[in-house]
């Protein structure tokens with residue numbers, strides 16, 4: 001048998017390596033921006049078209065390259081950043097593998113223009129699928145511009161695997177945030193399809209965070225400062241009351257490199273223990289400086305994980321630094337969930353600006369009689385039950401109409417009847433309800449009793465109302481006399497633009513849209529003016545994450561967010577009328593057994609069940 005092993009040609013090896021280094025346009029963005037930083041740039045421009053599929057370009061004013069270096073930079077393992085193995089243990093640059101440009105050039109059309117400060121002319125190189133197609137001398141200013149076009153042009157499978165432009169843009173934006181947050185002394189620009197998304201002038205860390213995430217961020221930040229032999233910790237944590245349901249802004253930087261570390265994350269979360277609810281996530285921007293020799297960043301080609309020599313010490317230091325800040329800035333005490341069960345509501349309003357006195361609009365003038373605030377009042381009428389019939393207009397055939405009455409798992413029909421027939425009398429005279437631990441509504445039925453989770457029940461009621469409003473496409477908007485101006489970060493604005501139409505179908509009205517400021521002229525009937533900011537924040541973050549995962553449309557995500565945000569919470573006291581209304585509204589729902597998030601809404605305990613306990 002002859003020899004069969006062959007060395008792979010370079011371009012094939014590069015393509016294989018590219019699979020590791022370049023997963024999507026955002027990976028290219030990261031590599032190019034890091035190269036610009038390593039080159040000592042003071043200003044870096046990122047230009048992107050169509051989610052990076054058509055163009056990713058990074059222009060810097062850094063050191064530039066000589067013509068030989070320009071050519072060499074596309075060779076595999078060609079790097080100016082390390083010379084020997086020892087250098088690996090003392091890295092101060094982002095790059096060191098010499099793989100990125102070679103990989104990118106193997107799977108895209110790349111154009112490089114570069115000039116160092118000590119030469120008169122610069123170099124222009126075109127390279128496609130690892131083949132240099134042109135090289136010429138050009139007149140250009142100091143620095144480097146690399147344009148990457150038609151990513152994955154020669155790997156259709158990869159190209160098809162890419163997500164929509166807006167999803168890819170979001171990944172790019174994440175990457176941009178990470179790099180920009182780590183280097184506030186560099187001026188960053190970010191253009192998407194010709195329009196400026198970010199313009200971040202040279203600043204300090206705090207200003208950089210605020211410039212990226214919007215001016216409202218400023219009041220949320222608490223500084224963290226700690227210096228020991230092992231590590232210098234600086235940065236900011238978000239005040240506990242701004243903790244979010246979704247993992248929002250959580251950033252660790254080690255020696256100005258963004259990293260992911262579940263272990264250190266845990267240290268921060270541990271410091272917040274007792275200050276935020278367990279399903280909320282604190283925000284943080286923490287910068288750690290350690291001796292480069294004490295870390296190993298060589299674990300992963302895309303380099304977001306690193307290994308520390310002494311993780312345990314780091315954990316303890318980080319935790320205590322964060323705790324210390326929480327205490328020092330008076331955020332820690334005063335908060336006691338047991339004593340103040342209504343904390344949730346005030347939280348949401350704390351950061352809102354003081355409200356101007358409002359003109360009270362006649363709430364009696366309401367074309368949707370049954371839709372009064374929070375859906376409580378008026379809902380006693382049996383007629384509201386009929387209203388639900390129209391909810392699934394057009395959906396009827398698909399949804400497979402399950403009769404909600406018979407699906408209620410009461411023991412016998414007559415029991416169901418006692419709740420649903422002649423609602424009026426039952427409510428006012430016979431039905432007893434009471435609230436258990438500000439969490440459950442307990443009500444009697446003939447065969448025993450029903451225990452209803454108040455929050456889930458209200459979510460269901462509101463969810464179906466929103467869906468109905470969307471389906472019948474009626475304007476359920478209340479016009480604001482004075483438009484509200486809310487500020488958002490530019491990346492939030494991108495999302496708002498994406499979901500604006502759906503927002504309009506649920507009753508939001510928009511006026512002028514500025515860079516950071518959104519003018520709101522109308523809000524959905526069920527949303528109070530003071531809640532708008534909070535609701536939009538939640539919508540943006542849910543939409544970003546599609547928290548539900550199984551949402552079938554934007555409107556579904558929106559309805560879910562709204563019902564989750566607006567529903568009464570565990571801990572809220574409901575008066576008797578509200579309890580009754582909620583019970584009735586719930587059982588008038590299409591699907592009263594489970595919440596929009598598939599959680600059980602109520603359980604029944606029959607007399608039989610109780611009897612058994614007494615045997």
Ligand code: ADP
Pocket residue numbers: 031035036039060062063064065073074078079080081094095096097098099100101102143144
């Ligand atoms: P690495 O960054 O790991 O060294 P790259 O493939 O990203 O590998 O880059 C190869 C080399 O090209 C770098 O070491 C650097 O010398 C040079 N280079 C790349 N981008 C730039 C840039 N924007 N300005 C100056 N030199 C650059």
Ligand code: MG
Pocket residue numbers: 031034035094095096098100101
């Ligand atoms: Mg590099």
